[in-house]
Amino acid sequence: MGVTVEDYDGERLVLHAPLDLNVNHLGTAFGGSLNALAVLSGYGLLWLELQDFDCHIVIRDSSISYERPVSGDLRATCVLPDAETVEAFKKAFHDRGRARVPLFATIESQGEIAVRFKGTFVAMR
Secondary structure, eight states, X not given: OOOEEEEEOSSEEXXXXXXXXXXXXXXXXXXXXXXXXXXXHHHHHHHHHHOOTTOEEEEEEXXXXXXXXXXXXXXXXXXXXXXHHHHHHHHHHHHHSXXXXXXXXXXXXXXXXXXXXXXXXXXXX
């Protein structure tokens, strides 16, 4: 897929993948690549937030909406939820060794949201 980290600021992770490695027969981004990049953006953001090398992060469930074709390079952006949700998640993880949190990611094309992703991620020891 050619995935790279384009930006990370402590609250938002942006992953990039070139279109030419993720193209479908119509010349736009392959749906499976879009889904994988969205999942990876959530996983990566959660891993960076926890900074716990003994932690395992898995995706419990997810949904994705493809609203328009992606005709250029793929960029998935995942943003941490509000501080209260993050703190509750971290407390549950540290107290019980297991916690879950919903994360949302988007992928834009030509300045408009093309893909919306929601996933519930679980962190466990």
